[in-house]
Amino acid sequence: MRKLNLIAKMVFRKNMHSFSWWSLVLMPLIALAIIGGISWYMDQTNQPAQVAVAAPAAVRASLKHSSDPKFQPVTSAAAGQKLLKASKVDGLLTVAQATSPSVKLVVRDDGETVDPATIKTMLTALNTQAVAKSLGLSQAALAQMLRPTQVTVKTVTVSDGQLKAAANKSEGLKSILALAVGFLMYLFLMSYGSIVAQEIATEKGSRIEESILAAIKAQTQFYGKLLGIAELVGVQLGAYAVLGGGAWLLRRHWPALNDLLRLVDWQQIGWSFVLVMIGFFVLGILSYTILAALCGSLVSNQEQAGMAMQPVLYLAMIGYFAALMVSNGAGPVINVMSYLPFLSPMIMPARFGVDQVGLLQVGIALAINLVFLLGFSIFAARAYRANVLVYSDSGILAAFKKSRSVAKAQR
Known part of the structure; x- marks a missing residue:
């Protein structure tokens, strides 16, 4: 156990002091900060359109209370043209005239945007x-x-030939969240x-693997690296959770963020969906x-590490693109793919989000993936x-065949 913790600590400390890991952690935050800064700047610099009104x-008295666009009364169309x-x-x-069925609107192509639909709505009223x-x-x-007609929408599911109310459901929102989590999973596994x-x-390229294995069991080294x-991953997710919690607490003091969060009906997501996404994500x-560690043990040097990631990325791409197709049926x-390991973590949450499967099917898929x-x-x-004792420049498949021979000799 001490050697396992030692390997994990070495992997953890090495990457904590590396620029690549910090760039992985900070890049999403920097992207969000840039997007938020641009949004804030646009809100600060955007001015409501100024429209001269000859009416x-x-x-004129009714339109002067509008804030976007702002109307400036003029005595005649000629006076308005001078301002334009x-x-x-x-x-x-x-x-x-006040009850005219048609009006004339002239806009500058280099001015602030004037929405004709907004003006049409005002004049119609x-x-x-x-x-x-x-x-x-x-x-x-x-x-x-x-008075507008009130339409009450009720979502139901079909179970055993019976219609049952589906409370706290929002298929579109859940589908978007499932795909977002799938994309986040793709970024995490790639990194x-x-x-x-x-x-x-x-370690294999430096030819020190044999010395390491002389002091530490291969399984201990393998699990130690995974633990590190x-x-x-835990530190990165924990940092995001703390920052997200802080942003949630300060949302009332951040108008742009508060307006964004109001667009999401969080009550319709449901804790079951959140737990399903977390379970499949982990x-x-x-x-x-x-899988990446297994494929990485088949290459001979650092230059071939990209080759080791190819099977991992191909599987992840298949799962993600299949998840994109779920909304179409x-x-x-x-x-079948939604129950298969490696593919299920991306596909099953998307299917659960659009009510194609229930908690029973989700539980079965989770059990299959866990086993x-x-x-x-x-x-x-x-x-x-x-694998770590095999050195081959002929590719992963050739190294895998050679490692099988080594494995038989070790028995």
Whole structure:
């Protein structure tokens, strides 16, 4: 146990002091900061459009309370054109009479954006009020006439031939979150898979592996490296969790973030979906990291580490692209793939998000992945013992065949 912790500590400390790991941690935060800064700058610099309005007094009085766009009353269309030519306004709105069915809007192509639909909505409301007043309708009668129809939407699921209410469901939001987590998993496995593959390939390339194995068992070294990588992942996720929690607490003092969070109906996600995503994310990262370590033990030097990552990336790409197709419906192939290790962590959360499967199917997939992970880790540790003693420049397949011969000789 002491040697296991020693290996894990060495891997952890080595990467904690490396620029590549810190760039991996800070790059998403820097990207979010840049996006947030651009959004804040746009909010600060964007000014509402200025529109000159030549219209009857009643129309001018009603439009002057608008904040976006802002209307500037003028005595005539000619006066508005002078302001437009001098670039003092972004548009000119001409209304002949209060109940006119059509108006004229002229906008500058180099000015602030003037939305014709917004102006149309405003004028339509004014026209409706003017017509209602001419017909003698009261404000209460007008409000009742314009009252929108309330539509209550209820989502149901079909279970055993019965319709059952599906509470706290939001398929679109869950599908987006599942794909986002799948993409995050792809980035993590690409980064940490490369780290563990480089770690092993560097030791083999320097020809010190035999000396290490003379003092430490191959399985101990293998599990120690994985434990060190797991600690790095935990530190990164923990840092993100702390920053995310801090941003959540300070959201009321950050208008842009608060407005963004309001767009998401968090109550419709449900804790079951969150736990499913976390479970598959952890299993997926562990499975792919072990696979990367196994493939990394088959290369002979650091220059071949990229070759070791090819099988890992191919599997991850298949799983992610299959998850993208889930929203279009799941056929027999997608159904089977959602239970297969390496592919299931990306596909099953997406299927659960769009209500193609229930918690029973999710539990079965989790159990399959967990059992596979335990068996695969034992197999990978045993194979690692033979692989690290094999040096071949003919590729991974040739090294794998050679390692099988070494493994038989070690029995």
